[in-house]
Amino acid sequence: MQKKSSATIYDVANRVGVSLATVSRVVNGNSNVRESTKRKVLDAIEELGYHPNAVARGLASKKTTTIGVVMPDVTDMYYSELARGIDDVANMYHYDVLLTNTDEDPVRETMAVNNLASKQVDGIIFMGNELDREVLNTIAAADAPVVLAGSLDSEGKLPSVNIDYVKAVEEATATVIKHGHQRVALVTGPMSHAINRMHRLVGYQSALDAAGLIFDEDLLFTAHQDYAAGLQIAEKIMQSEANAVIAYDDEVALGIMNYMQDHGKRVPEDFEIITSNDTKFAIVTRPDLTSIGQPKYDIGAVSMRMLTKLMNNEIIDDTQVKLPHTLERRGTTIN
Amino acid sequence: MQKKSSATIYDVANRVGVSLATVSRVVNGNSNVRESTKRKVLDAIEELGYHPNAVARGLASKKTTTIGVVMPDVTDMYYSELARGIDDVANMYHYDVLLTNTDEDPVRETMAVNNLASKQVDGIIFMGNELDREVLNTIAAADAPVVLAGSLDSEGKLPSVNIDYVKAVEEATATVIKHGHQRVALVTGPMSHAINRMHRLVGYQSALDAAGLIFDEDLLFTAHQDYAAGLQIAEKIMQSEANAVIAYDDEVALGIMNYMQDHGKRVPEDFEIITSNDTKFAIVTRPDLTSIGQPKYDIGAVSMRMLTKLMNNEIIDDTQVKLPHTLERRGTTIN
DNA sequence: AATAAAATTGCAAACGCTTACAAGCGTATC
DNA sequence: GATACGCTTGTAAGCGTTTGCAATTTTATT
Known part of the structure; x- marks a missing residue:
């Protein structure tokens, strides 16, 4: 059974008789820790049922491992499929997703981006048919990288993933x-x-x-x-x-x-x-x-992958990705 | 134009010549501030383009104004409509939504709940056809209230919103x-x-x-x-x-x-x-x-509303809500 | 055995904000 | 004019981590 109020890194350090720093290091997989003390720390973590507090971590490290997704409507199949692609690769890279529906209302889009910024998200994926000037400004002001998924700005300045x-x-x-x-x-x-x-x-x-x-x-x-x-x-x-x-x-x-x-x-x-x-x-x-x-799922997935690179300050060859499309011939056209 | 790295509450306080506490008070709408200083603070906030850092706030106040939503799949119409109801009332109460897809895999559900707990969400809404014992334990361990939306546990212990x-x-x-x-x-x-x-x-x-x-x-x-x-x-x-x-x-x-x-x-x-x-x-x-x-949207909305009460420690009359259903007679039945 | 180099650890200062608690001040009361 | 009270504001101690730097311990070298 876990303790009522969860253990902190301090408790773990005390238990083992090491400093906070050491515990922090093993939690973060830092290599410079002797194998034997690592063992002990891990055991203590297990016994105390310690789980790092992501909020404190976010404050100290200035990274929240959370991204924001701004979309018109989750119940729209098109966007929800993109969202699924985004979510899957977000998880793959250990990011969580903060979701906001805007119904394409520029006012709500602006609010959403501002809100995400104050929540200190590490990046944002934006979907919507049009990027209002105000929204564009807000995006510029937020100091998180942004990529457009299945959407584009008229100037073609922002990183985006679409088809042609x-x-x-x-x-x-x-x-x-x-x-x-x-x-x-x-x-x-x-x-x-x-x-x-x-x-x-x-x-x-x-x-x-x-x-x-x-x-x-x-x-x-x-x-x-x-x-x-x-x-x-x-x-x-x-x-x-x-x-x-x-x-x-x-x-x-x-x-x-x-x-x-x-x-x-x-x-x-x-x-x-x-x-x-x-x-x-x-x-x-x-x-x-x-x-x-x-390739809706892929548009989402590729967007998210691009965002991880951006958040990592990696250089990106092509920020205006166009994924291949097809024509699925079915019953509403002849033959 | 905003400054590169955004202003902190400290900058605002300095600008006006008051203490952090005072700024914090006006930001949080605390009434015990003289109207004239409130004005000045608000102006400074405007000029500096100050936006409160939600992470720091979360750490200090132990509230993140964020809830977690665990669902099988966003691309499933049924669940995405619930999600929309949830999101709308969440926004109404100024909560953000952290979304996770699980494909009903108990392992992923468990991970999701644990993850949300470490992100210090104030509450969780869970959707899924079955609540694995392990998932149930994890939910119990997370010290955030949980409500099931369009889902139920076999023991009927957890708060939930469904139809009959x-x-x-x-x-x-x-x-x-x-x-x-x-x-x-x-x-x-x-x-x-x-x-x-x-x-x-x-x-x-x-x-x-x-x-x-x-x-x-x-x-x-x-x-x-x-x-x-x-x-x-x-x-x-x-x-x-x-x-x-x-x-x-x-x-x-x-x-x-x-x-x-x-x-x-x-x-x-x-x-x-x-x-x-x-x-x-x-x-x-x-x-x-x-x-x-x-009433899918309502199931989501009511779940979220119930969650706000739970997060607020309000007493709830009925935690096992059953919303009314209908029979929509259309073309696949006679007359 | 002494010394240098490398590997581990600990210290303590942030991170940006909330929140008791205390303090300052102006004013109503008698 | 002294006492008390209510309204404002300030002080400072956290909240739970990360992280640069210094200190300490090991290990390698000669």
Whole structure:
């Protein structure tokens, strides 16, 4: 049985008859300790049920072995899969993860970063579709390294891990065009967000150009990242007489698909759909969703790995990582 | 612009010409400070860009305003929705959340709890289908209050928030029986877990009894909580000639549904399905899934609220909370 | 056996903040 | 005008570690 209030390093030192410093050394695996005293200390630790107090340790060492993760929403499959990758490699490197949901609200994002800074996290991983200027400033002020996971700042200054959205959307668009569905709608988040304006839209237009199609602004749609939004935007998409859609979110894509089918469209014969996140949603429906394939877990994992390097002041060759993507051809596209 | 290394309480005190104690008092909203000096201190804080160091604060006050959340997997919709509820009310009470994924591995659960204890969290919320004895011991040893969210220990000793699984499964089972599908399969996790053996199974049998049906062990199935497992177990379910299934996980239910439909069964006419978690998965498919309706977000929120009381040493009337559930009738059951 | 070099240990000062307890001060009371 | 009381503020002792430096003990060398 453990003692009520846990033992301190002082108790262990006393028990063995050595100084605090020595106990601290064996606890931290410092090599300069004689094997025999190490043994004794370890025994005492065992007997007293001593566990180092991480808070005290953090104060003294100025390292908390804790990182902060700022994300829009844990219940969003896309982000939660990234989070899982982050958490796994964080644990691998013995970091703990402080999680904050922001719903992409810049105010909450700012608060979150400030809060994490005052908690003295050793690093931060940030996810979100857009980096508000204020958030950017806050990040700069926090003296912890930051890496963006599945997100990017318009200036491309911050370390980040993503896929090549331009190419991915370009390929997806080209695919449906090739199938003869040339009136293709694009559903993204707000164009005020760099990722939409500077990446997805660019890829989309590029595919249009390559096919000699003219860009029609009426085929551009904006929707929140949820099923209801998909259902809702679907009506307008139908009115636009599009015969294909590239959607940036799986739930949205599902909403569109169900609406189309409920309104007499055959998917994929009359209407093709390609979604972007390839979450579990994409494979459980009938038809299942053709999707851009993103290595979500890896994006998280690589971000975290990069962060460990940053926290360690190691030099990093490439801070703007683009992981390879694929196109997972399934039931919402022909063949 | 902030100074490179952030200001300390000492700097603020110096600037204003008061003692540390006074600064500490205004930072902590202590009332016994003259309004005029409070003003001055606040100004100095602003000018210096001072942010309290939470680690130092934690060491001195023995409170970290951080709680730990131990969960099987963030990418599991059921748990992530609970987590969202937890996080929201945690923020409301100004707590931060330290998140750990365990994949329900008792070893990792034990490590997680120990780790959280050494990080001096003020409280812990634990999620998982079963509480290993060792985990229970570890929880007892950690001197932080713990509440179980969407989980329960076989002895019912720990504070917890759940729905009434017995009744919920009983109702679901009764529903399909009433529809004439009397050969109903039950898919759960391992019977070694209290929640399956002592709750779901009991509710299932109770409904059978009430309908005068005899219990057939061949209708009991065990599957992991994922789509592939559902697909896999579905074959056996079909062989058992069941004409309905009560599944404990939405992804599993979806796997079963798709398998059944692919093998000529009409859902719900030939085969009814009721799932248990009512996650987003349940509504995006066609047909959509009839499900036990669980107030998942609330389970998380209420757990966290209870934890704040526990951390505050407030007395709690009922530590074994059962939130109301519903039956969401959708496309996988008749009418 | 003496001395240098190496390996172990101990000392004590931080780390940045909270919090009794004590002290200072102005003012109401009689 | 002395006494007491209430409000503000300061003093200083922790909180449990880490860590640079010095001291001590071992071990190696000659």
